[in-house]
Structures are given as structure tokens and as C-alpha cells.
Amino acid sequence: MRYPNGTRRKNNITNSTPTSSGKSYSNRGMTLEEDINAANTYYVSRDMAIVHKKPTPVQIVNVDYPKRSAAVIKEAYFKQASTTDYNGVYKGYHVDFEAKETKNKTSFPLSNMHEHQITHMEQVMKQKGLSFIIVRFAPLGETFLLESKYLIDYWYKQQDGGRKSIPYSIVKEKAYLIPFHFQARVDYLKAVDKVLAKLEEDVNV
Numbered sequence: 760m761r762y763p764n765g766t767r768r769k770n771n772i773t774n775s776t777p778t779s780s781g782k783s784y785s786n787r788g789m790t791l792e793e794d795i796n797a798a799n800t801y802y803v804s805r806d807m808a809i810v811h812k813k814p815t816p817v818q819i820v821n822v823d824y825p826k827r828s829a830a831v832i833k834e835a836y837f838k839q840a841s842t843t844d845y846n847g848v849y850k851g852y853h854v855d856f857e858a859k860e861t862k863n864k865t866s867f868p869l870s871n872m873h874e875h876q877i878t879h880m881e882q883v884m885k886q887k888g889l890s891f892i893i894v895r896f897a898p899l900g901e902t903f904l905l906e907s908k909y910l911i912d913y914w915y916k917q918q919d920g921g922r923k924s925i926p927y928s929i930v931k932e933k934a935y936l937i938p939f940h941f942q943a944r945v946d947y948l949k950a951v952d953k954v955l956a957k958l959e960e961d962v963n964v
Contacts (some may be wrong), residue, residue, distance in 0.1 A: 801943045806849060808848065810854060812845030843855055844857050854889045855889065858892070860895040869914060883907075896930075
């Protein structure tokens, strides 16, 4: 797929995710996106939250018909640059987040993000929405919820000559580890609850 400016969109996910021992737990969920989708389905079924993956408008420009009963899309373009992967409502809050997976063990590369996504996250935060990324370190088998404010801080430092990634140590310090749950898979609402608890503490101080 391509964005309107012709650049290709990077795949956010891998086919399977190993644990820190090197063993794959693909039976838990083949991709981060699938794990989050399964969690969202679970949340909706239990009336816990309503969160969905955003559809991206696509313009198909080249289709091949190898058989009368089948069509293969050869080339397509995003009609507009996407913002973030997911949005919805939880406990009266608008939640808006991006899902990213990295094979890097020591840092999260900022090249995984796009400037229009950073701008969108800033806009959500200005409206008091909950904005964050869910990032999985595939080689470590660890998934975190990182509030967008930390991502944005590193993004602008990068533009001023700073490092082009967020160290794993910073993610581990600032973010919330998301537990695996057999029904919710990536049970990120537990991490969101911690973010909300911190917000309430800041208001009461």
C-alpha cells in the first residue's frame, strides 16, 4: 500500500512473537494487531469499552483477474494519510492509540511513526483524550502502553539532533507492561486504568 505522497506504508507487525526464552507464542495471537482486535471484541462483549480499528480509505488502481471467480489487487493507494490505528470510548474518555511492533531489543525506532500521527496525537491530547501507543518488543515477548507525551517528547528531540529511538530502559520505566490474558490477549485496559488513576492523583494534588 502507498500513502498519497507515494511512500509505502511499513508493516507494523510480524507473523509471530517469541518470548524472552526464544520460544514462539504464536498460539496466543499471531500478530499484535490480532491480539488487540481479540481484546477489543472481548471488551465489547462484556460492555467494558467500545474500541475499534479505524478503516483506511483505499483507492484500487490495478486489479488482475487470474480467474473469473477471483481478483487480485496489484496496486492500491491510501486516499489520505492515516492517523492512528484505533479509537473508541472507555469510562467516558475518548481513547486513541497506535499499535507498533519492533524486532529491536534495546529501543523503539521513531522511524516507525509518521509526523501526521504525532500531530494527531497532540490534537487528541489537547481535547483531553487518552492518547498512547501500544508497542511490542517482539524478541523479548513484552508489550507496553506508552503515553503519547513521552513519544512526542522524543520525536521533537530527534528533530533537534537527538537520538532517533526511545531506549527500552525508558519504555520500561515510563510505560505500563500489558499482561497477557487468554480472553483479552493484550489486556491493555488494565494499563489504561493506571493512566486514569495517575490523572486523578494529579487533579487532587
